[in-house]
Amino acid sequence: MASFSAALVALLVASCAAAAAATTFDVGDGHGWQTGLDYTTWTSDKTFAVGDTLVFNYTSKAHTVTEVNKSGYDACSGGNSLSNDDSGATTITLTTPGVHYFICDVAGHCAGGMKLAVTVTVAGGSTTGGTIPAGAAGASLVPAMSAIVVAAAAGALVPLALFC
Template sequence: MALIRSLALGMLVLLNTAMSASATDYTVGDTSGWTTGLDYSKWASAQNFQVGDNLVFTFASGAHTVTEVTKSDYDSCSSSNAISNSNTAPTTVLLASAGTHYFICGVPGHCSSGQKLSVTAGGSGSSSGSGSTNSTSTTSPTYIDTYSSANLVPVGSNAAILTGLVMLKLGFSWA
């Protein structure tokens, strides 16, 4: 019984590690962050976004917003019909659904100065780009309070995977 319990626990640890290792956190704009004057379409085209990945928008609190909008509002730089909005930095957005997601800064003049981002999240196994499809997201993003320990997700590592395998091999038990 103890061997079965330890094998099951080892498998859970291994699966949890593998699942958490599959999501990627993308810092929007890399070291430049979320600001005016950058070509975010070029940045996004170099990424491969998948459902479950996070977009991390870094900026000075109060200086910008992260506003998800429809394609038409993205094209016209309008935040009047925002799907979701955050002005807290950093803002982390979970790409919870496949399709194209559109983000702008709602501060007047910022979007027209290039502070807008279009990303396409692929489902499992599909690639993505910077808005090559015309589909729009119908699911609001999940914003994560970056500083809350309740939202921390363990990140998989080779050491954790190796530990899980060793636990399985040895039949390690806490009982």
């Protein structure tokens, strides 16, 4: 029984770590935040969840990272910005699900490609009525659920609560 318990604990720890894992995305990867890139293409193969972080790297004062609403994004207007930074290294933690919009508010830069829209899903794969991409979200949920079922069967709900 001891070895079974040890295995169970290891499974729980691994599951909790997987469920809680947040991803840090370097916007534009090695290219950073600049004109001439297509950030729609950059996001196309990525899944963003609540708790993930976006890091924008650029020359300080040369660009801004301005969070806007959809109309600001569509019009390339930072007039009603939700946040704004031009420090050169802007870190944005995605704290709410839905679509988040970012532009560069330097004249001409948004039109030149510096606009980013990311669709943020609820971590763990539950849905709030939206647009969960198939695959990635569910894949992390299933092992976590399995661990909970196993833990319940073993009467280990108290340790589970401690670990998560």
